[in-house]
Amino acid sequence: MNTAIIAGCRTPFVRSGTHFRNLTAIDLGRHAVTELVARTGISPDTVDHLVYGTVLHDPQAPNIAREVGLSALPKDVPAVTVSRACASANQAIADGANLIEAGCADIVVAGGAECLSRIPILASDRLSKTLVSASRAKTLGARLRAFARLRPRDLVPVAPAIAEYSTGESMGQAAERMARENGISREDQDLWALGSHRKAHAGTEDGRLTDEIAPFYLPPRYEVTVDRDNGIRADTSIEALSALRPVFDREYGSVTAGNASPLTDGASAVLLASPRRAYELGLEPLGYLRSYAITALDPAGQLLQGPAYAAPIALDRAGLTMADVDLLEMHEAFAAQVLSNLQAWDSHDFCRKELGRPDKVGHPDPDVINVIGGSIAIGHPFGATGARLTTTLLNELRRRDGQFGLVTVCAAGGMGFAMVLERA
Numbered sequence: 001m002n003t004a005i006i007a008g009c010r011t012p013f014v015r016s017g018t019h020f021r022n023l024t025a026i027d028l029g030r031h032a033v034t035e036l037v038a039r040t041g042i043s044p045d046t047v048d049h050l051v052y053g054t055v056l057h058d059p060q061a062p063n064i065a066r067e068v069g070l071s072a073l074p075k076d077v078p079a080v081t082v083s084r085a086c087a088s089a090n091q092a093i094a095d096g097a098n099l100i101e102a103g104c105a106d107i108v109v110a111g112g113a114e115c116l117s118r119i120p121i122l123a124s125d126r127l128s129k130t131l132v133s134a135s136r137a138k139t140l141g142a143r144l145r146a147f148a149r150l151r152p153r154d155l156v157p158v159a160p161a162i163a164e165y166s167t168g169e170s171m172g173q174a175a176e177r178m179a180r181e182n183g184i185s186r187e188d189q190d191l192w193a194l195g196s197h198r199k200a201h202a203g204t205e206d207g208r209l210t211d212e213i214a215p216f217y218l219p220p221r222y223e224v225t226v227d228r229d230n231g232i233r234a235d236t237s238i239e240a241l242s243a244l245r246p247v248f249d250r251e252y253g254s255v256t257a258g259n260a261s262p263l264t265d266g267a268s269a270v271l272l273a274s275p276r277r278a279y280e281l282g283l284e285p286l287g288y289l290r291s292y293a294i295t296a297l298d299p300a301g302q303l304l305q306g307p308a309y310a311a312p313i314a315l316d317r318a319g320l321t322m323a324d325v326d327l328l329e330m331h332e333a334f335a336a337q338v339l340s341n342l343q344a345w346d347s348h349d350f351c352r353k354e355l356g357r358p359d360k361v362g363h364p365d366p367d368v369i370n371v372i373g374g375s376i377a378i379g380h381p382f383g384a385t386g387a388r389l390t391t392t393l394l395n396e397l398r399r400r401d402g403q404f405g406l407v408t409v410c411a412a413g414g415m416g417f418a419m420v421l422e423r424a
């Protein structure tokens with residue numbers, strides 16, 4: 001593949017229920033896309049398509065891409081929403097690249113948004129059926145009879161769970177299972193989380209992380225500016241992390257609020273271009289998308305192990321091996337998931353049995369993995385993370401004079417996403 005990635009930016013990623021609690025994913029997406037266009041200096045008229053990801057769809061605006069596009073781009077730019085759980089922004093980038101490589105577009109904005117402060121709250125099944133029958137009732141009596149069947153518990157609102165539809169298992173429970181089955185210790189999870197916070201704090205202080213952030217002036221008074229991620233804990237320590245109680249298996253578990261990614265609000269965007277159009281417009285690419293791969297596992301198995309399967313395929317498609325990877329950006333849903341995937345790549349047994357490869361895939365030195373921290377510290381607005389990873393990877397490849405980078409994301413449904421990027 002040969003799609004140019006010109007630039008990327010994002011809103012600050014903030015813990016749900018804090019700065020962005022009165023905003024919507026559309027507000028956040030508009031901000032990221034508007035800022036991206038401004039930063040690249042392109043005329044918005046040159047954008048051919050917007051591809052945007054989200055996970056928890058607002059039933060009143062199910063095509064978030066179109067709503068974001070209507071407020072951030074000319075009204076004649078088509079827009080499509082994509083949803084592949086936590087890999088939704090990666091999917092948006094891949095779809096954008098596919099549009100470009102198929103000759104259907106030259107300039108695409110891709111990314112995603114999530115506002116977990118504003119999740120759609122559902123009515124119970126009985127209440128929703130009652131409301132439908134009451135709306136169809138022809139007389140007042142029939143309407144009242146429909147409501148008479150309701151019980152008080154039917155009135156309790158239903159919040160969407162971060163759980164598998166097919167198995168009912170939550171992501172956190174699946175991470176617990178991975179930790180147990182793969183022998184990932186609590187201490188190693190906490191150390192990984194500590195590293196995530198320390199690196200993200202360093203990147204915030206020296207500006208590498210904040211350079212990618214478009215400061216947000218909070219409406220309605222615009223007096224408060226949010227210009228950094230607010231989940232990064234400069235003061236955390238291994239002692240503080242190890243004192244936290246497990247959340248998903250209170251008795252025997254090892255996954256805590258400290259070694260899991262927090263619920264987060266935010267949005268991101270990247271500008272994709274055909275090399276020809278980038279040249280015509282004088283846009284200097286940060287890098288190129290060389291390949292991507294998507295895999296799927298039985299969600300009842302190792303739900304978050306998808307990257308272990310997807311990355312070797314993406315590397316094959318780019319004609320590379322893990323040894324060629326200068327930087328690796330792994331989405332950190334949970335420390336247990338990151339460590340399980342790294343362990344799998346490094347296992348002859350796993351690579352032979354599960355991947356059908358003669359040798360282990362291996363993984364890069366931990367010093368080149370998530371070098372400015374990861375989702376545990378920075379946060380994880382589901383639909384937005386993939387474009388954050390892409391932007392950070394390309395900026396960091398340039399700073400370090402590296403050539404190839406790998407992005408991996410695990411996603412609900414047992415899916416894994418990997419993409420190979422090359423610095424321009």
Ligand SMILES: CC(C)(COP(=O)(O)OP(=O)(O)OC[C@H]1O[C@@H](n2cnc3c(N)ncnc32)[C@H](O)[C@@H]1OP(=O)(O)O)[C@@H](O)C(=O)NCCC(=O)NCCS
Nearest residue numbers: 086162171172236240241247256257258260261262263333
């Ligand atoms: C794990 C989870 C349930 C925790 O939620 P929460 O309880 O609201 O988390 P909080 O931020 O309030 O943290 C709980 C406590 O741990 C503490 N804590 C969290 N991280 C810490 C750290 N790094 N160092 C020290 N203390 C920490 C908090 O200060 C808080 O302490 P308090 O109760 O004294 O205030 C929630 O973040 C979650 O569901 N995460 C997983 C999301 C998910 O499944 N994503 C999909 C993956 S792709």
